[in-house]
Amino acid sequence: MRPSAFPRKIFALFVHVVLSAQFIRVYGVITLGSEVFCSRIPGLTSRQREMCRSSPDAMVAVGDGIRLATAECKYQFRHQRWNCTGIDNPTSFGHVVIVGSREAAFTYAISSAGVAYAVTSACARGNISACGCAPGPKLREPAPSGWKWGGCSVDINFGMRFARKFMDARELEGDERSVMNLHNNKAGRKAVKMSLLTECKCHGVSGSCTMKTCWKTLPGFRQVGDNLMKKYYRARPVTSVPSSPGPRGIDSFRRPRKVHLVLKKGKIAIKKMPKKSDLVFLQTSPNYCERDLAAGSLGTVGRSCNRTSRGNDGCDLMCCGRGYNTHQYTRTWQCRCKFHWCCYVDCDTCSERTEEYTCK
Numbered sequence: 001m002r003p004s005a006f007p008r009k010i011f012a013l014f015v016h017v018v019l020s021a022q023f024i025r026v027y028g029v030i031t032l033g034s035e036v037f038c039s040r041i042p043g044l045t046s047r048q049r050e051m052c053r054s055s056p057d058a059m060v061a062v063g064d065g066i067r068l069a070t071a072e073c074k075y076q077f078r079h080q081r082w083n084c085t086g087i088d089n090p091t092s093f094g095h096v097v098i099v100g101s102r103e104a105a106f107t108y109a110i111s112s113a114g115v116a117y118a119v120t121s122a123c124a125r126g127n128i129s130a131c132g133c134a135p136g137p138k139l140r141e142p143a144p145s146g147w148k149w150g151g152c153s154v155d156i157n158f159g160m161r162f163a164r165k166f167m168d169a170r171e172l173e174g175d176e177r178s179v180m181n182l183h184n185n186k187a188g189r190k191a192v193k194m195s196l197l198t199e200c201k202c203h204g205v206s207g208s209c210t211m212k213t214c215w216k217t218l219p220g221f222r223q224v225g226d227n228l229m230k231k232y233y234r235a236r237p238v239t240s241v242p243s244s245p246g247p248r249g250i251d252s253f254r255r256p257r258k259v260h261l262v263l264k265k266g267k268i269a270i271k272k273m274p275k276k277s278d279l280v281f282l283q284t285s286p287n288y289c290e291r292d293l294a295a296g297s298l299g300t301v302g303r304s305c306n307r308t309s310r311g312n313d314g315c316d317l318m319c320c321g322r323g324y325n326t327h328q329y330t331r332t333w334q335c336r337c338k339f340h341w342c343c344y345v346d347c348d349t350c351s352e353r354t355e356e357y358t359c360k
């Protein structure tokens with residue numbers, strides 16, 4: 001039997017922060033003052049509320065980060081059965097729960113990455129008073145001769161620190177699921193750091209480039225999303241070994257798996273550790289074919305699919321063998337437009353019969 005050990009309202013934070021982001025847009029920090037502003041954002045833990053009060057300007061970036069992460073998650077999963085739905089739908093709050101699956105791992109990682117990214121980016125724009133440019137990355141490898149770090153490097157460490165404090169403050173339970181979430185939050189932040197780009201400017205007589213000044217910049221967030229998507233496919237299953245048999249019984253923890261994630265006083269004590277940059281999950285994903293809200297699955301009834309594709313978006317896989325409905329419709333648009341002197345445009349109307357397929 002699939003253990004239903006870790007259902008959790010993982011989207012609580014998303015929903016609240018997305019709501020809050022709207023709230024921020026509507027009311028603004030300045031008009032309300034940070035005290036009132038922060039107390040009106042629903043669903044923050046007391047630690048998060050404290051962070052909001054001490055840097056309300058960074059809260060604006062948190063909202064941006066969550067929106068960025070949500071959009072990226074939807075883009076990356078647009079052809080899959082699980083497609084990130086529910087993340088930003090306030091009315092689904094409390095209904096969309098999800099087990100400690102690979103998808104949950106991705107969700108945490110991308111949101112944590114989004115916050116680290118948006119805060120770092122806001123720092124570089126001068127939008128957060130506590131941060132700005134970084135003096136240049138501490139070099140692990142010596143720079144080739146003629147290089148030096150200069151200009152304005154993004155302060156990724158500030159962004160990562162802020163994201164860690166803010167996003168990790170959610171994990172108060174100290175159970176194995178919290179350990180999983182914290183690990184994936186960290187992997188998400190690391191993915192931002194690993195995606196940074198180096199930009200350089202040449203100096204020297206008539207652009208000879210004998211001397212270069214280089215600095216670190218953020219890539220597009222798509223790059224971070226692509227990297228995390230690769231990690232999603234390679235995510236590692238982990239088992240938690242409870243110190244004493246819990247109420248759920250011990251069976252679900254004893255299946256032999258490669259890696260052991262051990263919980264000790266709420267901290268990770270690992271026997272054989274997945275890399276810090278790996279995503280980890282505790283439970284096998286449902287197949288997301290049927291509607292099962294307890295498992296975080298909305299099912300694929302009514303999803304549109306591609307009849308000729310052999311991939312995940314193809315009707316066979318998307319509809320889980322249930323078959324599909326075909327809708328025919330006529331698409332019309334303006335075409336063969338001609339510009340007449342002077343001044344009007346004359347167009348024909350073109351049309352085409354199209355078919356659309358949706359899962360039964």
Ligand SMILES: *[C@@H]1O[C@H](CO)[C@@H](O)[C@H](O)[C@H]1NC(C)=O
Nearest residue numbers: 057060061122125126127128
């Ligand atoms: C952040 O920076 C952008 C671009 O520089 C600016 O348009 C925006 O108003 C700033 N937002 C805040 C909250 O300072």
Ligand SMILES: *[C@@H]1O[C@H](CO)[C@@H](O)[C@H](O)[C@H]1NC(C)=O
Nearest residue numbers: 078083085298299300301303
């Ligand atoms: C995502 O899945 C849900 C439920 O299966 C569906 O209602 C929604 O239209 C899908 N979104 C996209 C963009 O395909």
Ligand SMILES: *[C@@H]1O[C@H](CO)[C@@H](O)[C@H](O)[C@H]1NC(C)=O
Nearest residue numbers: 305306307308309310311313
């Ligand atoms: C359907 O899949 C085929 C093959 O992968 C692709 O060429 C085509 O563009 C897809 N159609 C749509 C509407 O996405």
